[in-house]
Amino acid sequence: MSRKLTMSLESYLETIAELQIKFGAVRTSDLADEMGCKKSSVTSALQRLSEKGLINYQAYRPVTLTIEGHQAIERLSRFHGIIEDFLENVLDLPSDFSCEEACRLEHSLSKRTIERLKMFVDFIKTDTGKNKTAGIKNRFSKFLQDNED
Amino acid sequence: MSRKLTMSLESYLETIAELQIKFGAVRTSDLADEMGCKKSSVTSALQRLSEKGLINYQAYRPVTLTIEGHQAIERLSRFHGIIEDFLENVLDLPSDFSCEEACRLEHSLSKRTIERLKMFVDFIKTDTGKNKTAGIKNRFSKFLQDNED
DNA sequence: TAATATTGTTAGACATTTCTAATTCAGGGC
C-alpha cells in the first residue's frame, strides 16, 4: 500500500478533523452526511485510512485521528487557507464559493505553486500602489465593475 | 455511460489533439509515449473516448477527433492558456513548470474561477501602478527578491 | 513472398471508489 493519499481519502480525512472539532466523536453517519455519500462508502474509506495509519479505527466505534493523521491534515489545511485567501481577497470571489473551490483545489495545486501563491497574496496585502489611496485589491474591484458583462 | 469526462480521459483527448497537429495521424504508441503509460492503457482509454463519441476509432487504425471531441478540447485549451498565463506572468513561475501545472489544474478549476482569473490577469497587464515606472508584475518580482529564503 | 520486427489489442489482474441489499452489532425499553 502506497503512503500517498488520493483526493478522496484526503477529503475524508479532513472531514474527520472538522467533525472531531465540532462534535468530539466522529461517527460513520455524520461523515456520510457531511460527505454526501452512503455509509458503506465511509466504512470502506475508514478501513483504507486505517491501513495507512492515519486514523484509529475499530469496527462499530467512533474514529479519531492518529498523530500521522493530524500531520497530514496540517499541510492540507494550510494549503486550503492560502487558496481560500487568494480566491476571496485577491480574486474577490464570495467567501462560501471560495471555501468550496479551495476544497477541490487543495488536492491539485503543487506545493511550489501554493508557496508562490502565498507570497503573492502577502505582496498584494502590503502593496498600496504607492499612490496612498488605492491598493491593487481596490483597483481590481474597480476594474471588475468597469468591465462587467 | 455519463457524458462528463474524467481528468484522465480529458488528458488523453488533449494529447490526441496535440499529436494530431504535430504528426497528422495519431497512433497508440505515440500516445503511450506522450502520456507516459502502457499501450494497453491507451487502447482502453481510446475505447472509452470512442463510446462517448469524442474520437473516431477503429482497431489498428490511427484515431482522429470528432466534432464533439474538438469542442471539448476547445474549452480545455482555453482554460489551460489562462492558467498558464497566470502562473508564468503573474506568479512569475518558470514557463515549463507553468505548463505542467496548468495541465493538472485545467481539470480542477471551476469555470467561475477561471473566468475571474482571466479578468485578473487582464487587469494586471493593464495596471501600471499609476506611478508610470513599475507595474504590479515588476513590484512583485522585486518583492520576491527582497523576501528570498 | 516469407520471415521478422513493430505495433496494437485482448485477457486477466488489482486498486480505488462508489452504490444497493443483506447482515451484524450496540443501546434502550420492557
Place this chain on the structure above:
DNA sequence: GCCCTGAATTAGAAATGTCTAACAATATTA
C-alpha cells in the same frame, strides 16, 4: 435478560484506470 431500532459493516456489483503477458495485425525487409 430479550427484543427492537438504528447505526455500522459486509458482500457483491459496476465503472475507472492502470499494469503484465499473451496474442493478433501490420509493416519492413531480405
